[in-house]
Amino acid sequence: MQHPTVTNISLHDHAESMLQEKISERVLSGEVIIVRQSLQAIGYFESLQEASLNGIRRATGQEKAAKIKNKGFEAFHEVINLDELPSVTHHTYEVVRSLAPKIAKKLIKKVFQQEKAFYFEEYPNVRFHVPYDIVVQRKDEFNTFAWNGKVTAHGPHHDSWYQCPTNSINIWIAIGKVKIGNGLNIYPQVYGKLLPCTKDGKIQRDQYFGSALNFELEPGDALIFHGEHLHSSEINSTDATRHVISLRMTLDKPKFLNPHSPYKYDYIYSQPNDGFWEEFTQFVVRKFHNISKKINSIIAQEKNQNYIISPEIISKFDDTSMAFPQEISVKTSSRKLVGDTKLILDSKELKLGEIRPISQKLCAAKINERRVVVFDRYCPHEGADLAAGYLRNDCVVCPWHNLPINLQSGASPCQSLQKISVFDYQEESQKIKGSEAE
Ligand code: FES
Ligand SMILES: [Fe+2]
Known part of the structure; x- marks a missing residue:
């Protein structure tokens, strides 16, 4: 349609x-x-x-x-x-x-x-x-x-x-x-x-x-x-x-x-x-x-x-909406995703402008040809799944109430909401770098 x-x-x-x-x-x-x-x-x-x-x-x-x-x-x-x-x-x-x-x-x-x-x-x-x-x-x-x-x-x-x-x-x-x-x-x-x-x-x-x-x-x-x-x-x-x-x-x-x-x-x-x-x-x-x-x-x-x-x-409603973005496969070499933890994903699987879940807690997005980011999967407002969100300017936008969350700082325009954690994914070293939200 x-x-x-x-x-x-x-x-x-x-x-x-x-x-x-x-x-x-x-x-x-x-x-x-x-x-x-x-x-x-x-x-x-x-x-x-x-x-x-x-x-x-x-x-x-x-x-x-x-x-x-x-x-x-x-x-x-x-x-x-x-x-x-x-x-x-x-x-x-x-x-x-x-x-x-x-x-x-x-x-x-x-x-x-x-x-x-x-x-x-x-x-x-x-x-x-x-x-x-x-x-x-x-x-x-x-x-x-x-x-x-x-x-x-x-x-x-x-x-x-x-x-x-x-x-x-x-x-x-x-x-x-x-x-x-x-x-x-x-x-x-x-x-x-x-x-x-x-x-x-x-x-x-x-x-x-x-x-x-x-x-x-x-x-x-x-x-x-x-x-x-x-x-x-x-x-x-x-x-x-x-x-x-x-x-x-x-x-x-x-x-x-x-x-x-x-x-x-x-x-x-x-x-x-x-x-x-x-x-x-x-x-x-x-x-x-x-x-x-x-x-x-x-x-x-x-x-x-x-x-x-x-x-x-x-029970008579449609089963589902559009197809939910599929998880992409990742390997991590230790449990905690901070500092020099290795996170290996095939970023070629990610299309430009696309968000995909990579685990129960995280999702990844390719925001331009040079930058892939990994960030928390749940919105700090009411917990919507950001893997179902979309990218606008430098933000991931929450699917439920349209909150834009900046993918540099992890912050939204609502000061009272917690920041999310955002990590830069570096293909060459297969590492992520970044800081978790305070
Ligand atoms: S749940 Fe994300 S803006 Fe409300
Ligand atoms: Fe309404």
Whole structure:
């Protein structure tokens, strides 16, 4: 299968708006679309920024909201105590939720140029993604366990692992700036596969899915992609909080892998137009929807407590991703890999730009014609296998949250993470030289 492409469009330019034809089919075939200034184009830029400030105001008071308005959402963590984050997120959810139906309608008309009925998820997602080093430094300010999902980076997943519809379109809207280093990863090389996950909804360590696409967005820009794309959050290795609100929609009836998905009743039917009949239909549909939701919650009370997919459905997923890089054979003449220990490998087996595991603990990469490096196999963040990572500039990039680790120093931009050990492999003497991380 050809890898999906990324297209940039702007809603102001007529020629580019022609590109929007069949946009929904294109997104559901894997194309990733960036709509520049989407909120400005639908007239919701100020109101969504104000909605977030309103959530902050309700949770923490006027003074802090005014400071963030002044400094930008990027300075969120400089103003807010981390123990206020749950309350800020909750209040922002409430405010944004009331705007969601109108925003969904506008997007359907302006971006998707669709006149027929559609469905949208009742609860948009609100995220203030604080820099990783700040979370570590200030972890005493909050209960990590309770707010794990709000301060940690999401690992690679398909949305259907969490019982979302398989035909959902994600509209991921930057409210503040999104930079490389605090954004989103999309893995186009495995598009079309449904990878297996662990029973608690995490990617398995032995999966290989190639390099990630990353995006820089200005406030108001929207990234539109199929929820079945494997995607994850970047670990926030910048000094800025990233603030994004995301909506999910389906343009036809939502389709679920699990017919009892708890999200089944969170998708609201809507007409794209305004006017008496549309309002009336919407009113009737909503009433019916609320009654069905209540009945369902009574019948299925404890059935779907966690939103992770059941083992029966997991067993239907594809077995594997792309082929995992194969181990190359090495001989070592002593156990400890420091100083003058001999490590013998056939570096001709290594192609330029390739990473291969060489043992349970180490992998090797040929970063240019003259340099082969050997380094620790596991990421200091959450232990992803770096043999499944990729090379970018002088770094190995972690496959799970896109952390770049420098292959000279072993350090990443996150000061609070341990360095990894990196050794230079010298072919002539068949030795490795280097120092282990302190
Ligand atoms: S960046 Fe998270 S596991 Fe490597
Ligand atoms: Fe997701």
